[in-house]
Amino acid sequence: MTRYEEVAATLRERIEHGIYRVGDRLPSIRAVCQELNVSISTAQEAYRQLMDTALIESRPKSGYFVLPSRAPSVLPSISRPAQRPLDISQWDQVLELVATQRDDERLLLGRGVPNFEYETLRPLSKTLASLHRSNDLHGFNYDKLSGSPELRQQVARLAITSGCLLHPDDIVITTGCQEALSIALRTLTQPGDVVAVDSPSFYGTMQILKANGLKALEIPTDPQTGISLEALELALEQWPIRAIQITPTFNNPLGYTMPEARKRALFQLAQRFDVAIIEDDIYGDLSFSLPRPRTVKSFDDDGRVMLCSGFSKTVGPGLRVGWLAPGRYRDQALHMKYVSTGASATLPQLAVAEFVAKGHYERHVRFATRQYQRQRDIMISWVQRYFPKGAGISYPQGSFLLWVELPAAVDGVRLNQRLAQHAIHVAPGSLFSASGKFRQCLRLNYAFTLTPEIEAAVRTVGEFATEMVEEAQGHAVGVN
Amino acid sequence: MTRYEEVAATLRERIEHGIYRVGDRLPSIRAVCQELNVSISTAQEAYRQLMDTALIESRPKSGYFVLPSRAPSVLPSISRPAQRPLDISQWDQVLELVATQRDDERLLLGRGVPNFEYETLRPLSKTLASLHRSNDLHGFNYDKLSGSPELRQQVARLAITSGCLLHPDDIVITTGCQEALSIALRTLTQPGDVVAVDSPSFYGTMQILKANGLKALEIPTDPQTGISLEALELALEQWPIRAIQITPTFNNPLGYTMPEARKRALFQLAQRFDVAIIEDDIYGDLSFSLPRPRTVKSFDDDGRVMLCSGFSKTVGPGLRVGWLAPGRYRDQALHMKYVSTGASATLPQLAVAEFVAKGHYERHVRFATRQYQRQRDIMISWVQRYFPKGAGISYPQGSFLLWVELPAAVDGVRLNQRLAQHAIHVAPGSLFSASGKFRQCLRLNYAFTLTPEIEAAVRTVGEFATEMVEEAQGHAVGVN
Ligand SMILES: Cc1ncc(COP(=O)(O)O)c(C=O)c1O
Ligand SMILES: Cc1ncc(COP(=O)(O)O)c(C=O)c1O
Numbered sequence: 034m035t036r037y038e039e040v041a042a043t044l045r046e047r048i049e050h051g052i053y054r055v056g057d058r059l060p061s062i063r064a065v066c067q068e069l070n071v072s073i074s075t076a077q078e079a080y081r082q083l084m085d086t087a088l089i090e091s092r093p094k095s096g097y098f099v100l101p102s103r104a105p106s107v108l109p110s111i112s113r114p115a116q117r118p119l120d121i122s123q124w125d126q127v128l129e130l131v132a133t134q135r136d137d138e139r140l141l142l143g144r145g146v147p148n149f150e151y152e153t154l155r156p157l158s159k160t161l162a163s164l165h166r167s168n169d170l171h172g173f174n175y176d177k178l179s180g181s182p183e184l185r186q187q188v189a190r191l192a193i194t195s196g197c198l199l200h201p202d203d204i205v206i207t208t209g210c211q212e213a214l215s216i217a218l219r220t221l222t223q224p225g226d227v228v229a230v231d232s233p234s235f236y237g238t239m240q241i242l243k244a245n246g247l248k249a250l251e252i253p254t255d256p257q258t259g260i261s262l263e264a265l266e267l268a269l270e271q272w273p274i275r276a277i278q279i280t281p282t283f284n285n286p287l288g289y290t291m292p293e294a295r296k297r298a299l300f301q302l303a304q305r306f307d308v309a310i311i312e313d314d315i316y317g318d319l320s321f322s323l324p325r326p327r328t329v330k331s332f333d334d335d336g337r338v339m340l341c342s343g344f345s346k347t348v349g350p351g352l353r354v355g356w357l358a359p360g361r362y363r364d365q366a367l368h369m370k371y372v373s374t375g376a377s378a379t380l381p382q383l384a385v386a387e388f389v390a391k392g393h394y395e396r397h398v399r400f401a402t403r404q405y406q407r408q409r410d411i412m413i414s415w416v417q418r419y420f421p422k423g424a425g426i427s428y429p430q431g432s433f434l435l436w437v438e439l440p441a442a443v444d445g446v447r448l449n450q451r452l453a454q455h456a457i458h459v460a461p462g463s464l465f466s467a468s469g470k471f472r473q474c475l476r477l478n479y480a481f482t483l484t485p486e487i488e489a490a491v492r493t494v495g496e497f498a499t500e501m502v503e504e505a506q507g508h509a510v511g512v513n
Numbered sequence: 514m515t516r517y518e519e520v521a522a523t524l525r526e527r528i529e530h531g532i533y534r535v536g537d538r539l540p541s542i543r544a545v546c547q548e549l550n551v552s553i554s555t556a557q558e559a560y561r562q563l564m565d566t567a568l569i570e571s572r573p574k575s576g577y578f579v580l581p582s583r584a585p586s587v588l589p590s591i592s593r594p595a596q597r598p599l600d601i602s603q604w605d606q607v608l609e610l611v612a613t614q615r616d617d618e619r620l621l622l623g624r625g626v627p628n629f630e631y632e633t634l635r636p637l638s639k640t641l642a643s644l645h646r647s648n649d650l651h652g653f654n655y656d657k658l659s660g661s662p663e664l665r666q667q668v669a670r671l672a673i674t675s676g677c678l679l680h681p682d683d684i685v686i687t688t689g690c691q692e693a694l695s696i697a698l699r700t701l702t703q704p705g706d707v708v709a710v711d712s713p714s715f716y717g718t719m720q721i722l723k724a725n726g727l728k729a730l731e732i733p734t735d736p737q738t739g740i741s742l743e744a745l746e747l748a749l750e751q752w753p754i755r756a757i758q759i760t761p762t763f764n765n766p767l768g769y770t771m772p773e774a775r776k777r778a779l780f781q782l783a784q785r786f787d788v789a790i791i792e793d794d795i796y797g798d799l800s801f802s803l804p805r806p807r808t809v810k811s812f813d814d815d816g817r818v819m820l821c822s823g824f825s826k827t828v829g830p831g832l833r834v835g836w837l838a839p840g841r842y843r844d845q846a847l848h849m850k851y852v853s854t855g856a857s858a859t860l861p862q863l864a865v866a867e868f869v870a871k872g873h874y875e876r877h878v879r880f881a882t883r884q885y886q887r888q889r890d891i892m893i894s895w896v897q898r899y900f901p902k903g904a905g906i907s908y909p910q911g912s913f914l915l916w917v918e919l920p921a922a923v924d925g926v927r928l929n930q931r932l933a934q935h936a937i938h939v940a941p942g943s944l945f946s947a948s949g950k951f952r953q954c955l956r957l958n959y960a961f962t963l964t965p966e967i968e969a970a971v972r973t974v975g976e977f978a979t980e981m982v983e984e985a986q987g988h989a990v991g992v993n
Contacts, residue, residue: 158652159645162642162646166642171831172831174830209854350653368608368724375691
C-alpha cells in the first residue's frame with residue numbers, strides 16, 4: 034500500500050463506521066496533513082481516490098463531503114404509461130395535499146415547498162415591510178396587466194442564465210407558476226384536445242387538463258434523461274397532439290434533467306410536427322452546479338415554446354409571483370391573463386424585483402442549493418436505511434424533491450392512511466398520473482432542516498411500507 | 514312670505530349665485546339662527562323646504578349639502594340590446610384601458626379604482642409592514658386553498674350587513690373579484706353556452722365570456738331598477754340560458770341598484786327556470802346610506818347564487834384580495850380555484866382580515882363613501898355645465914362611477930382618440946356591450962379628489978363632445 038492508499042483506507046474506515054456520516058464535511062486537506070502527518074499531495078491523492086469510488090465528492094469552495102453509498106440503490110424504472118389519451122382523475126388526493134398547508138398539524142413529508150427559514154431571505158421581508166411602511170400608494174393600485182416593468186426586467190436578466198434572450202416585453206407576470214401553466218394550456222387548446230405530457234407529471238398541470246376537458250397522453254419517461262423522444266415521435270404521428278407539456282429541468286417528481294442535446298432534439302421534433310411546447314422551469318434555478326442547465330426555450334427560434342416559471346420554489350410560494358414567456362402566443366396569453374385574475378398584485382412584484390436587482394436572490398439561491406444538495410444525500414441515506422430493500426431512488430442534481438419507487442405491494446394512498454395516526458403525510462405517486470400509475474411510488478421533500486424528528490418520520494414511513502410488503506408476502510404464502 | 518320662506522329664499526339665492534356651490538356644506542342650523550336672527554324651528558323649516566325642492570340634502574351627522582340641480586338632467590335611456598346571444602369583441606379597447614394603469618401619464622377619468630389617498634387606509638399599510646417585518650414565515654408558505662380562516666371569518670361577518678348568513682367555510686378567497694367571476698362562469702358553463710347579462714355590463718365579465726367561448730344574451734336594463742325581469746323571463750323561455758350574470762347593487766357602469774323586491778323576484782325567476790345566478794357585489798359596501806342594500810344572495814335558499822366580491826373597490830385593487838361564496842357549487846369552484854392560481858397570497862389576506870377585525874374597514878368605508886357622495890354631486894354639476902345639452906346622467910346611490918349618455922353623434926372611442934393630445938382618457942361606452950352598443954356613452958370616475966385640474970379635464974371632454982355634435986349637425990346641414 035502506498036502512503037496515499039493508507040490515508041484513503043483510514044478515511045474510508047471512518048466513513049464506514051459512521052464517524053463521518055452521509056452529508057458531513059470531511060476534514061480539510063490541511064487538517065488531514067496535520068493529523069496523519071502526510072504531505073498535501075498525498076492527502077489530495079487520497080481524496081481523489083475516494084472520489085473515484087463515489088464515496089465522497091468535492092464541492093467548490095466548500096470542501097469534501099460524504100456521499101450516500103450508491104451501490105445498493107437503483108433508479109426508479111422507466112415509466113410505461115398507457116399509450117392513449119386519458120381523462121384525468123385523482124382530484125380528491127390532490128385536494129388532500131393542497132387544501133391544507135399553513136398551520137397543518139401533520140408533518141408534510143411530501144409537500145412541494147422550499148425552505149424559507151434561511152437568513153438569506155431576510156432582505157426580501159425587509160423590502161416588503163419598507164414598501165408597505167412607506168405607504169406607497171402604488172401598492173393599492175392595479176399594476177400593468179403584463180406585470181411591473183421593474184420585475185420583468187429582472188426576470189429577463191435571470192433568464193440569460195438559462196440561455197434565453199428575452200426582452201422584458203416578452204414576459205407576463207402571473208399569480209404563481211400555476212396561473213402561467215393554466216394560461217398557456219388555455220391559450221393553446223380547446224376542450225377535447227390531446228396534450229402530451231411526461232410521466233409521472235406534476236399533478237397541478239394534470240388538474241388543469243381535467244378542468245379544461247383536455248386529455249393527457251402520457252409519454253414514457255426515463256428517470257435520467259426524461260421524456261422518450263422516440264415514443265413522443267410515434268405519438269405525434271398517431272394522435273392530434275396540440276401541445277407538449279414538460280418539466281425538463283429538475284423534474285417534479287422524477288428529478289431528472291434532460292441533457293441539452295435532447296432538449297434541442299425535443300424542440301426540433303416539435304418544430305417538425307408544428308406543435309407548441311409548454312416548458313415548466315419552476316425548479317430550474319435550483320441547480321447544484323453552475324451554470325444552471327439550459328431551457329428548451331433557449332433553443333426556440335420561432336416562438337413556439339411557452340416558458341412557465343416563477344419564484345415559488347426559489348423564494349416562497351406564499352407570494353404568488355410567477356411568470357410566463359409566451360413567445361408567439363403573447364396576445365392570446367395576455368387576454369387569458371386579464372380574464373383569469375386581471376393584473377397581478379403590485380407590491381410583491383416590486384419587492385421581488387428589488388431582491389433580484391440587489392443580488393440577494395442569487396445569494397439566497399446559492400445558499401439554499403448548498404443545503405439542498407447536502408440534504409439530498411442525507412435523505413437518500415435514510416431511505417436506503419429504513420425503506421424496503423430494492424427501493425428505486427432518484428438522484429436529482431437540483432431542487433429538493435426525491436422520488437422513491439417501492440415494491441409493488443406498497444400503495445401510497447393506503448400508506449398515507451396508515452401514517453395519519455402518526456400525523457405524517459407523504460405525496461402518493463398516483464397523484465402524478467392520469468392513469469393511476471405509480472401507486473407504489475412516493476415523493477419526499479428534503480428542503481427541511483433535517484432534524485432527528487424527520488429522520489424518525491422517514492423511518493416510520495419505511496416501517497409501514499415494509500409492513501405492507503410483508504403483508505403481501507404473507508398473503509402470497511397463505512395463498513400458495 | 515312667512516319668515517321661514519324668507520330664510521329659504523335667501524339661502525336659495527346664495528346657492529343660485531354660487532356662494533354655496535354644489536357639494537358644499539351649508540351653514541349649520543345654529544349658524545343660520547345667529548346670522549339671520551331667527552329661531553331654530555324657523556331655520557329647520559327653511560332647510561326642510563329646500564330639501565323638498567331637491568336643492569339640498571341632509572346627511573346624517575354631517576349637515577346639509579348643496580345638490581346638483583336635477584331639473585335639466587335626465588337619466589340615461591333604457592337599453593334595448595339585440596335579443597339574441599352574441600359573441601364578445603371589444604378586447605382591443607379593454608386592453609387599452611387595463612394594460613397600463615400605474616404610472617400612466619394620462620389622466621384616466623374613466624378608470625375603475627377607488628381613492629386610496631385617505632388616511633383611513635393607513636392602518637392596513639401598517640399591518641402589512643409589521644407582518645412582513647416580523648418575518649413571519651407564514652407569508653412565504655402556501656395558504657389554505659380556500660383561503661385564510663382569519664379572512665373568511667371576517668368576510669362572513671361583513672356579509673351579514675348584506676343580509677347573508679354565510680359560514681366561513683362557504684367562502685373561497687380569490688385573487689381579486691375577477692378570479693371569482695372567472696371561476697363562477699367556468700364552473701357553470703361549457704363553451705358555446707349562453708349567459709344572460711345586464712346591459713351595459715362590466716367589460717371584465719364580458720371578456721371572460723369571450724375567453725371561454727360563451728355567448729352573451731344582453732337583457733334590457735333600466736337605469737333605475739336594473740335588469741328587466743319581463744325581458745329576462747321571455748329570454749329564459751326562448752334560450753337555453755346556463756347562468757344569469759348581474760351586478761345588481763351600484764351597478765358598473767349604470768349606477769342603479771335593483772330594489773329589494775326585484776332582487777327577490779329575480780331569484781324566484783331563476784329558481785323557476787332552474788338556472789344559476791352569478792351576482793357581482795364588488796361595490797355593494799360603498800353605500801351612501803345605511804344599511805347597505807341586500808344582495809340577491811340573501812334570498813338564496815337553495816345555493817344557486819354564486820356571490821362574487823372582494824376588497825378592490827373598498828380598499829385597493831393592487832392587493833388582489835377577492836372572494837366567492839359559491840353556494841352549492843363549492844366543490845367544482847374549489848377545483849377551478851386550484852387550477853387557476855392555486856392558493857391565494859398569504860399575507861395580504863391576513864392583513865385585510867386584521868383591518869376588518871379591528872373596525873378599520875368600516876371606518877374607512879364610511880369615510881370614503883362620504884367623500885364619494887359629495888363628489889358625485891360635484892361631478893354631476895360639471896357634466897351638466899360642460900357637456901352637450903340633453904346628456905343623460907346616472908344618479909348612483911353608492912360607489913364612484915358615473916354613466917353619461919351623450920347625443921348619438923358622439924362616439925366614445927373617437928372621442929378618446931381626440932382626447933389623447935390632452936393626455937385625458939375616458940371609458941368609452943362600447944366597452945360595456947357585446948354588440949357594440951353605447952358608443953355615445955362614457956363612464957367617469959368621481960373617486961378622485963376633485964381638483965381644478967380635473968374640472969378642466971371634464972370641461973375638455975365636454976368641449977370635444979360638443980364639437981362632435983356640432984360637426985354632425987354641420988354635416989347634416991350640408992347634406993340638406
Ligand atoms: C412543476 C411545478 N410547476 C408548477 C408549480 C406551481 O407553482 P406555483 O406555486 O408558483 O403556482 C409547482 C408547485 O408545486 C410545480 O412543482
Ligand atoms: C363590476 C366589477 N366586477 C369585478 C371587477 C374586478 O375586480 P378585481 O379588481 O377585484 O378583480 C370590477 C373592476 O373593475 C368591476 O367593476
